[in-house]
Amino acid sequence: MLTAKDKIFxxxxxxxxxxxxxxxxxxxxxxxLSEEKMLAYFRKFERQGLIRYIAPMFDLRKLGVVSTLIAxxxxxxxxxxxxxxxxxxxxxxxxxxxxxxxxxxFTLSAASERKLKAILTRIRKESGVEDMLDLxxxxxxxxxxxxxxx
Amino acid sequence: xxxxxxxxxxxxAPLELVPRPYAAPAAQAGLTEKAxxxxxxxxxxxGLIRRVGVVLGHFKAGYKCNALVAWKIDPAVLELTGNILxxxxxxxxxxARRTFPQWPYNLYTMVHAxxxxxxxxxxxxxxxxxxxxxxxxxxxLREFKKVKSNLKEILA
Numbered sequence: 001m002l003t004a005k006d007k008i009f010x011x012x013x014x015x016x017x018x019x020x021x022x023x024x025x026x027x028x029x030x031x032x033l034s035e036e037k038m039l040a041y042f043r044k045f046e047r048q049g050l051i052r053y054i055a056p057m058f059d060l061r062k063l064g065v066v067s068t069l070i071a072x073x074x075x076x077x078x079x080x081x082x083x084x085x086x087x088x089x090x091x092x093x094x095x096x097x098x099x100x101x102x103x104x105x106f107t108l109s110a111a112s113e114r115k116l117k118a119i120l121t122r123i124r125k126e127s128g129v130e131d132m133l134d135l136x137x138x139x140x141x142x143x144x145x146x147x148x149x150x
Numbered sequence: 151x152x153x154x155x156x157x158x159x160x161x162x163a164p165l166e167l168v169p170r171p172y173a174a175p176a177a178q179a180g181l182t183e184k185a186x187x188x189x190x191x192x193x194x195x196x197g198l199i200r201r202v203g204v205v206l207g208h209f210k211a212g213y214k215c216n217a218l219v220a221w222k223i224d225p226a227v228l229e230l231t232g233n234i235l236x237x238x239x240x241x242x243x244x245x246a247r248r249t250f251p252q253w254p255y256n257l258y259t260m261v262h263a264x265x266x267x268x269x270x271x272x273x274x275x276x277x278x279x280x281x282x283x284x285x286x287x288x289x290x291l292r293e294f295k296k297v298k299s300n301l302k303e304i305l306a
Contacts, residue, residue: 013204019190021183022169035169042167050210053164053298054171056190056202063153063198065304069247069258087295090303095295098218098288102253105218105288106295109304133253139228139246142236145205147262150212 002050007149010045014146017054060109061140066116067109070123071102073131079104082127091119102133151196155305156180157189161199162301205298213262215269215289219276220255222284228257234280235259240272255286 002010009031018026028038045051060067074082079097086095086106095106110116124132153161160179165171176186193199208216223231228246235257236244243260259276263269266289273287 010204010206014206015201015203017165017203019187019194019202021172021187023171024167024169039167039169046167048210049207052205052207054167054202054204055164055298056161056193056199057205058158058162058299058301059197059200060299060304063158063301063305069245071253083294090300092295093297093299095293096218096290097292097294098290100286100288102288104294109299111305133250135247135258137245137247138256139232141232141244141246142241143243143245145208145242147206147208147211147213147242148239149206150264 002149010050010149011146013054065109065111066113067107067137068116069135069137070106070108070120071133071135072104072106072127072129073102074104074127074129078128082129085123085126089119089123091116102131151192151198153193153198157186158305159302161190162298164298208262212264214264215266216260216262217269217273217290218288219259219261219273220253220286220288221257221259221280221282222255223257223282225256231280231282232257235276238272238276241276255284 017023020026022035024038024042025035028035031038042051082104083095086092091108091110092106093109097103098105108116108119110119120134157179160175163175166174170183172183172186176183179186190199190202194202232244232246235241240262241259242262245258246256247258249256261269261272263272269289277285
């Protein structure tokens with residue numbers, strides 16, 4: 001169980017993990033714990049799956065990366081085979097089954113428009129799925145996977 | 151400002167849970183710990199790094215249900231509506247996207263909640279506050295893949 005203190009602590013760390021040579025030591029000092037205790041606390045949350053990882057989050061667009069969201073209408077009988085093809089592509093970071101007219105939704109990124117198109121053409125050919133929407137981003141209002149803990 | 155590939159790839163790996171987590175990536179990039187930290191701060195200031203932080207497993211964090219909602223918005227009020235929907239704390243992503251004749255939805259939001267009932271109530275609230283009548287809810291049924299973006303492969 002998370003205490004109210006844990007929740008506040010983890011919420012803040014989603015946006016501001018310390019940029020310090022000894023970040024866990026710094027956090028430990030603020031909390032009145034030893035560095036070792038603080039690391040044990042993080043390791044516990046990682047083991048529990050509450051913390052997936054700690055890392056810098058890049059703005060892919062500013063790095064020149066082209067990204068899109070693809071919606072596919074995949075017949076249920078072909079799902080396993082199509083998912084295998086999509087998941088095998090290292091340029092795909094997220095792929096989900098959703099209810100609705102279009103049932104498979106995945107995100108795709110590449111170094112250029114040409115490369116992105118080539119990957120899409122290949123996925124279309126290998127999967128045999130014709131009904132596919134390339135839902136290119138036109139404007140980002142929010143992109144922030146930050147959660148209040150409950 | 152551009153990030154050299156070597157530093158970019160080194161920083162795209164998650165930090166280790168050790169007392170000095172920046173030491174190994176600094177060594178790999180041929181920098182001192184201090185120099186790497188300074189670079190990270192500069193990239194953050196330039197907006198190339200959006201944040202350095204903990205990424206939570208949202209299922210474990212209590213968000214067991216999520217949905218992608220596709221909204222059909224009058225382009226004249228897209229800016230206003232996008233900002234209203236993005237203002238909901240339970241919305242993590244809010245993007246305007248290209249439309250198709252058979253798929254006229256131009257605004258997309260990812261919404262997260264405790265369960266399906268809460269997701270549905272949230273979407274109704276979003277529709278009411280923004281005045282949108284036409285939308286499609288795609289509830290997530292299964293996660294086939296979810297990984298940290300592989301910059302080495304993407305930029306290869």
